[in-house]
Amino acid sequence: MTAPSPTAVPTRAGVVVMSTGDVRVPVYAPAAQPCPHLADQPYQPPAGTPDLLAAIADRAGLGVGIGNVVVAPGARVAILAALRSILTPDRREVLLPAPYWSSYPWLIEAAGGAPVALAGRVGSADLDNQSLDAHLTDRTAAIVVNSPRNPDGAVATLDTLRELVDWAERRGVVLLADEVYRGVPLGPAAPSVLDVRPDPGERCVVVDGLSKSHALAGLRIGWTLASTTRADAIAAICSHLVGSTCTAAQAIAAAALTSGEGVRAGLRAALTRNLDSTLAAVSTWPGVSAVRPAGGIFVFADIRRWLAGPAPESARREPVGWLRDRHGVQVVDGAAFGAPGHIRLSFALPTDDLDDGLRRLGRAFAAGRAAPCPEGTS
Structure with a gap:
């Protein structure tokens, strides 16, 4: 119960954060007033207003x-x-x-x-x-x-x-x-x-x-x-x-x-474009594959063939740390979800950030040839 959150956002500069669970696609205009809800604030019923x-x-x-x-x-x-x-x-x-x-x-x-x-x-x-x-x-x-x-x-x-x-x-x-x-x-x-x-x-x-x-x-x-x-x-x-x-x-x-349906319509178009771009990029990474998600904001990429093949020894020991420290991109280790050999990356990012992160991941996975998928895995 004392383990740190696997989705903690790194504070160092120069890291593209693809690990968080929030939707970062910009859809809201800035508030017209600096503090529109400054007013008396009594306790509300525990169940809600x-x-x-x-x-x-x-x-x-x-x-x-x-x-x-x-x-x-x-x-x-x-x-x-x-x-x-x-x-x-x-x-x-x-x-x-x-x-x-x-x-x-x-x-x-x-x-x-x-x-x-x-x-x-x-x-x-x-x-x-x-x-x-x-x-x-x-x-x-x-x-x-x-x-x-x-x-x-x-x-x-x-x-x-x-x-x-x-x-x-x-x-x-x-x-x-x-x-x-x-x-x-x-x-x-x-x-x-x-x-x-x-x-x-x-x-x-x-x-x-x-x-x-x-x-x-x-x-x-x-x-x-x-x-x-x-x-x-x-x-x-x-x-x-x-x-x-x-x-x-x-x-x-x-x-x-x-x-809020106008906001959701804007999100739908942006998220669909981002998902298509992400899957297109993943399809070019040697030893990496991903199933198109039916919902949510993540692609859960299978990197087991890459780990079994061309991955450097340091990447095999700690793939997420290697991607962050060597290539400046933060993702989440699938082991945190009970699925080692995978990484979770969010596509709910501003377009420039997403494209930058995908380029960095592409360079990281580019070297070498993929090995066969381990026996008994899917």
């Missing part, structure tokens, strides 16, 4: 009311509070399909739980009941499903989500669905757990936010959608954990949800 609760419920669909919503200062806090409401002393295990976001194990442990990693396949978010049952014990409390998934953009099909919801209800397990990348305007919208269950019910908790969908990571607004009973429990935890979420941030979030 009425305007933001209504905007979130409206966005979620007919099965969700304001009593199902709890606002938190970012999706991380929302996940932590949701897990704290789910876990008990007797049921502490949380199933975690790989590859997974590197903060999940820490958040699970911080909530008093024990992460149980499930083997997975890069590029596929489908899960089957047999593999889930193989890891199920009388201590299993929840399963975390992230779709679109960080780090590889894999999307769970509607059939998979339906089977997961059914499995969770039959086994008495809570399905925690992290859908923060679902709103990223890149291709068709990914299916949601709410497409299966418009009313979250007692066995589903959905986590979402504005960081990715509206390029507002610094606003730190996330939320949970749950049954009214569980929402009350999550709100009670938030009342102790954070008191209430920033009033000004909630006001901006409510405005973004009710009038």
Whole structure:
């Protein structure tokens, strides 16, 4: 739980940062006033302001009311509070399909739980009941499903989500669905757990936010959608954990949800161009390959053939450090997500920064010829 974040931004000059999880494509004009939200700021209800609760419920669909919503200062806090409401002393295990976001194990442990990693396949978010049952014990409390998934953009099909919801209800397990990348305007919208269950019910908790969908990571607004009973429990935890979420941030979030489609249209065009450019570049790097992500803002590149072939010895020992120190580009090691031999790079950057980073990576991978893919890998 004391490990540093693998997405920490380097402070040294001259490094192209392709490792962060925020959308850096510029879409907002500067504020007309230097401090437009300077006003009296009383505490707000722990669950959120009425305007933001209504905007979130409206966005979620007919099965969700304001009593199902709890606002938190970012999706991380929302996940932590949701897990704290789910876990008990007797049921502490949380199933975690790989590859997974590197903060999940820490958040699970911080909530008093024990992460149980499930083997997975890069590029596929489908899960089957047999593999889930193989890891199920009388201590299993929840399963975390992230779709679109960080780090590889894999999307769970509607059939998979339906089977997961059914499995969770039959086994008495809570399905925690992290859908923060679902709103990223890149291709068709990914299916949601709410497409299966418009009313979250007692066995589903959905986590979402504005960081990715509206390029507002610094606003730190996330939320949970749950049954009214569980929402009350999550709100009670938030009342102790954070008191209430920033009033000004909630006001901006409510405005973004009710009038932000123009921003999302601009993001869609920019992200699509950036993804096409990134995949075109990756296709020219010897020993490197990547599957086109169905969602999200990352390309998860497989560098195992390069590591097994022309990579220098120092790069084999620490590929991410070698890329940063020798070539001035920061990416994230796939080992942080349970998938060693991969690197995660963001394409949600300003065009000049993205092009510069891709050129640097191209030079790094250019030397030598690729070796065959290791046996038994995909």
